[in-house]
Amino acid sequence: MASPRLVVEAVSRAFGPTQALAAVSLTVQAGEVHALLGENGAGKSTLMAIVSGAERADAGQLELDGVPYQPQNPGEARALGVHMVHQEPHLCADLTVAENLFLGSEPVRYGWVRRQSLLAQARQALWRVTSASNPIDPATLVSKLSPSQRQLVAIARALAQPNCRLLILDEPTASLSQADVAALFRAIREVSQAGVSVIYISHFLEEVGQIAMSYTVLRDGVNVATGDIAETSPKELIQKMAGRKLGDIFAHTERQPGPLALRVTDLCGEKLPKGASLELFRGEILGISGLLGAGRSELLRGIFGLTEVRSGDVLVGAFKGGVSPKTQIGKVHRSATPAQRLAQGLGLLSEDRKQEGISQKLSVAENLTLSRLSALGAFGYVSSRRQLAVVADWIARLGIVCQGPLQRASELSGGNQQKVAFARLLYHNVDVLLLDEPTRGIDVRSRGEIYRLMDAAAREGKAVLMVSSYLPELLGVCDRIQVMRHGKLGEARRASALNEHDLLAEAMLNS
Amino acid sequence: MNGYKFLKNPWVGPFLALLVLLLLFSFLSPDTFARSANLTTMLRQTAVLAIASVGMTLVMVQGGIDLSVGSVVAITTVVVARALRADLGLGEVVVLGVATGAIAGLVNGLLVNLLNITPFIVTLGTMSVLRGAAKGLANEQKIDANPRGLDAWMAPVQQGEPWLFPAGVWLAMILAALAALFLAYTRWGRHVVAVGSNADNARLCGISVERVRLLVYVLAGLCAGIAGVLEFSTLTVGDPTDSVGLELEVIAAVVIGGGSLAGGQGSVAGALLGAFLLTTIKTGCTHVGVPNWVQEIVTGVIIVVAMGVDRLRQKLR
Numbered sequence: 002m003a004s005p006r007l008v009v010e011a012v013s014r015a016f017g018p019t020q021a022l023a024a025v026s027l028t029v030q031a032g033e034v035h036a037l038l039g040e041n042g043a044g045k046s047t048l049m050a051i052v053s054g055a056e057r058a059d060a061g062q063l064e065l066d067g068v069p070y071q072p073q074n075p076g077e078a079r080a081l082g083v084h085m086v087h088q089e090p091h092l093c094a095d096l097t098v099a100e101n102l103f104l105g106s107e108p109v110r111y112g113w114v115r116r117q118s119l120l121a122q123a124r125q126a127l128w129r130v131t132s133a134s135n136p137i138d139p140a141t142l143v144s145k146l147s148p149s150q151r152q153l154v155a156i157a158r159a160l161a162q163p164n165c166r167l168l169i170l171d172e173p174t175a176s177l178s179q180a181d182v183a184a185l186f187r188a189i190r191e192v193s194q195a196g197v198s199v200i201y202i203s204h205f206l207e208e209v210g211q212i213a214m215s216y217t218v219l220r221d222g223v224n225v226a227t228g229d230i231a232e233t234s235p236k237e238l239i240q241k242m243a244g245r246k247l248g249d250i251f252a253h254t255e256r257q258p259g260p261l262a263l264r265v266t267d268l269c270g271e272k273l274p275k276g277a278s279l280e281l282f283r284g285e286i287l288g289i290s291g292l293l294g295a296g297r298s299e300l301l302r303g304i305f306g307l308t309e310v311r312s313g314d315v316l317v318g319a320f321k322g323g324v325s326p327k328t329q330i331g332k333v334h335r336s337a338t339p340a341q342r343l344a345q346g347l348g349l350l351s352e353d354r355k356q357e358g359i360s361q362k363l364s365v366a367e368n369l370t371l372s373r374l375s376a377l378g379a380f381g382y383v384s385s386r387r388q389l390a391v392v393a394d395w396i397a398r399l400g401i402v403c404q405g406p407l408q409r410a411s412e413l414s415g416g417n418q419q420k421v422a423f424a425r426l427l428y429h430n431v432d433v434l435l436l437d438e439p440t441r442g443i444d445v446r447s448r449g450e451i452y453r454l455m456d457a458a459a460r461e462g463k464a465v466l467m468v469s470s471y472l473p474e475l476l477g478v479c480d481r482i483q484v485m486r487h488g489k490l491g492e493a494r495r496a497s498a499l500n501e502h503d504l505l506a507e508a509m510l511n512s
Numbered sequence: 513m514n515g516y517k518f519l520k521n522p523w524v525g526p527f528l529a530l531l532v533l534l535l536l537f538s539f540l541s542p543d544t545f546a547r548s549a550n551l552t553t554m555l556r557q558t559a560v561l562a563i564a565s566v567g568m569t570l571v572m573v574q575g576g577i578d579l580s581v582g583s584v585v586a587i588t589t590v591v592v593a594r595a596l597r598a599d600l601g602l603g604e605v606v607v608l609g610v611a612t613g614a615i616a617g618l619v620n621g622l623l624v625n626l627l628n629i630t631p632f633i634v635t636l637g638t639m640s641v642l643r644g645a646a647k648g649l650a651n652e653q654k655i656d657a658n659p660r661g662l663d664a665w666m667a668p669v670q671q672g673e674p675w676l677f678p679a680g681v682w683l684a685m686i687l688a689a690l691a692a693l694f695l696a697y698t699r700w701g702r703h704v705v706a707v708g709s710n711a712d713n714a715r716l717c718g719i720s721v722e723r724v725r726l727l728v729y730v731l732a733g734l735c736a737g738i739a740g741v742l743e744f745s746t747l748t749v750g751d752p753t754d755s756v757g758l759e760l761e762v763i764a765a766v767v768i769g770g771g772s773l774a775g776g777q778g779s780v781a782g783a784l785l786g787a788f789l790l791t792t793i794k795t796g797c798t799h800v801g802v803p804n805w806v807q808e809i810v811t812g813v814i815i816v817v818a819m820g821v822d823r824l825r826q827k828l829r
Binding site for chain 1: 699716
């Protein structure tokens with residue numbers, strides 16, 4: 002029998018006092034699609050960094066097709082046919098798609114790039130992964146591509162390598178639409194039939210069930226389970242990952258709907274939305290579903306004043322939070338700056354945590370209090386003593402895992418960064434929480450905690466407006482859901498009366 | 513290719529600005545400014561700045577910056593003057609001058625790579641070091657030397673000669689064309705753009721970021737050395753206090769031409785237009801009789817306006 006494609010044997014790795022991996026083992030056969038599962042911080046990233054050459058193991062062995070394998074850097078791993086596509090793909094925005102696809106291995110004659118041959122090769126590489134509904138022109142600059150197109154280009158680049166034996170995909174579908182996911186899965190099946198092995202990291206367990214053959218679950222740097230996907234249900238997988246019984250991670254306690262908090266009427270932006278209307282009440286969570294590009298983020302950003310509003314009305318209810326209300330009840334504010342919206346009691350949680358949601362270089366304390374430093378001292382003075390006390394309190398209340406208020410935000414895990422961003426809204430004491438993909442890319446446990454925070458906020462009488470692409474989450478935590486399609490919102494319906502199929506059908510089908 | 517697409521080219525903005533300024537000055541000073549002799553004079557005055565800008569374009573597209581270029585030009589004039597006085601052959605003198613620049617570039621590149629310090633700081637340091645070295649080498653005074661024909665490289669073309677411009681102007685054009693082709697069509701050139709655009713990604717794709725970086729600093733030093741030789745041709749003395757602040761003009765030229773301090777963007781053609789634009793403002797203002805301080809204000813305004821136009825253009829695409 003042929004040796005397996007990849008054998009990881011008792012690999013360990015420590016970062017300072019933290020043991021990221023402790024004697025982890027993993028076997029992937031040729032042509033196998035293997036799911037690597039676990040919460041953020043479970044050691045998946047470290048393990049894959051070792052396999053792809055970005056990190057080195059302290060102990061243990063790796064074998065690639067029966068041959069000892071010790072890549073010293075990503076370049077060496079690539080030369081041996083091991084390619085990793087990161088969650089936020091690294092591409093050169095100022096080069097064309099074709100140049101990115103073959104960067105470092107361009108067809109050249111005497112040092113001159115052969116453009117026609119480059120474009121032809123690129124077309125072939127793209128054809129494998131793109132759907133007819135989302136074609137990519139190899140001559141366009143990457144800076145002009147959407148996030149999902151960039152993701153596809155990065156995957157196409159890995160698959161285009163003639164030596165590709167092992168492909169590692171880290172959350173490849175986080176930014177993809179349904180059609181693109183289908184095209185990607187088709188491409189994965191195709192290459193796996195051709196003998197390429199795929200390690201697939203994802204938090205979307207439904208997807209994992211569709212594409213993977215086998216799985217390994219890591220928890221706290223240790224193997225906890227491995228087996229066939231077909232024999233394990235998503236619920237069992239979640240249990241193994243979290244290591245505790247999770248009947249239902251979606252918190253949804255009894256809430257009392259209160260008075261109107263926000264009314265949006267026929268809101269139109271520069272491109273999107275195109276006449277969206279909604280009513281949001283205190284004490285409820287309203288969910289916005291829909292496909293990528295339907296204009297959901299644009300709706301939230303338009304309401305919050307981050308993008309220009311062309312027409313339509315935004316009516317904000319009276320603000321009872323910690324900052325003195327500057328606005329009259331029922332007054333119409335078509336467009337406003339984010340500062341004005343904050344003063345009116347609105348707060349936005351960005352879908353782009355790394356770039357926008359959190360200032361990576363600032364400390365936990367600075368991030369948490371940034372929108373309301375005025376409460377920490379008079380005449381522009383910021384009392385660090387008060388700041389630390391306030392922040393220490395929030396860290397304890399939300400269970401933010403960090404060394405302390407002064408730790409840099411960039412050093413926190415994704416889930417804890419998100420909790421800091423959420424805590425900023427709570428510290429500001431906003432009445433209307435606009436949450437854009439609040440649980441994107443964070444682990445199961447942090448997800449559950451974010452859901453509980455949302456539930457608690459609604460129960461306190463705050464109003465929550467959540468945009469999400471993850472349907473079980475919308476159905477699990479929302480009171481009502483509206484589906485967005487081509488920039489317009491559909492009718493609001495009770496979540497309890499809906500299922501995933503209803504939401505998908507409304508988002509995708511012509512009524 | 514429709515007309516709209518044409519407008520998206522990075523050099524269109526500076527080109528239009530240049531056109532407007534040329535027309536404006538021709539209108540204000542038709543007898544002196546709008547003459548072919550003046551045009552060639554302006555080209556001669558641009559040559560040094562243009563060649564330095566070609567090198568700076570490469571550095572800035574790669575994501576770096578080179579503040580030492582003015583000092584490199586100065587020390588090169590001193591080296592050339594001393595070499596001429598030492599009775600070296602003309603070829604040896606030129607090679608020595610150009611090599612001075614290339615070595616300075618090599619040192620810049622090595623320091624950036626080895627110490628992992630930002631290029632702004634490294635070249636701020638070498639700017640001072642080289643300026644001091646130039647003064648030391650020249651005993652803090654100008655060095656006179658018999659140019660032995662080197663001055664002809666930048667002298668106005670004599671009546672009846674067929675080649676329109678002096679050698680220095682042709683040299684600038686050829687260098688610019690080579691650099692433009694290099695950047696757009698060669699593997700190394702594309703790697704320069706790749707590193708400036710996203711160095712981590714370039715490294716992931718097996719490109720040696722350090723080698724690319726070293727290459728652009730050496731090429732930029734080479735350009736600065738050539739510019740220094742031409743500067744000597746113009747001055748016919750070695751002057752250690754020459755070209756103070758040149759780096760700012762050079763950076764301005766690159767930025768006007770569509771370059772970005774963040775790397776990944778910039779074009780040689782744009783930088784040339786930017787350099788010529790700066791000369792046009794200077795010469796034009798002089799012809800019209802505008803005092804020097806107004807010229808400086810106009811130059812500053814043009815730089816900022818060019819940036820604003822560029823932002824608008826980026827929004828369009």
